[in-house]
Amino acid sequence: MVTIRSINLCCSSSFSSLASAFGRPVVKAFNNLLAETLENGRKEPDTKDRIAMAVAGDDASSKKVLAELINDAGFDTVDAGNLSESWRHQPGTPAYCTELNSEELEQALADGVREEAPVKREEAIAGLSAIKPYPSHPEVVGLTRLCLRKILNLDKKTELEMSTSLS
Numbered sequence: 001m002v003t004i005r006s007i008n009l010c011c012s013s014s015f016s017s018l019a020s021a022f023g024r025p026v027v028k029a030f031n032n033l034l035a036e037t038l039e040n041g042r043k044e045p046d047t048k049d050r051i052a053m054a055v056a057g058d059d060a061s062s063k064k065v066l067a068e069l070i071n072d073a074g075f076d077t078v079d080a081g082n083l084s085e086s087w088r089h090q091p092g093t094p095a096y097c098t099e100l101n102s103e104e105l106e107q108a109l110a111d112g113v114r115e116e117a118p119v120k121r122e123e124a125i126a127g128l129s130a131i132k133p134y135p136s137h138p139e140v141v142g143l144t145r146l147c148l149r150k151i152l153n154l155d156k157k158t159e160l161e162m163s164t165s166l167s
Helices: 012-022 035-040 060-073 083-089 102-111 114-130 137-147 156-166
Strands: 052-057 076-079
Touching (some): 035 137, 052 060, 052 083, 052 102, 060 076, 114 137
């Protein structure tokens, strides 16, 4: 029997600890999309701008199974590496809650800066909390993208479209 007293799941190293403790593969996915995105953002395969989901794990066959399930759910997948790299799709990173397609998500995962993520996360939370009433789903995604615009290198047209949707 395995007894786990406490594992802090906010840290990517904890996921590896969890896998070791249970002797089973752990795959991290579904955290970089909002619940409404999961419910309403599905698209058929090969559809333009199909939203992608990051998948991180140390076991390739487990990631493959999960990727098939994600595809069936209506989303593309991007391999985000091992569990130790799963911080790249945590709050405050360019990959978190920004509804990117596969190409954009790959770039966002590469552009994440671990040390900046907590600051970016707090900026996004403060921005969302300042909007009354609480923003709609498109506004949340737009604000998240705006908070991360320097990392995402959004062009002026995209930035203007998102700013307009928040007005």
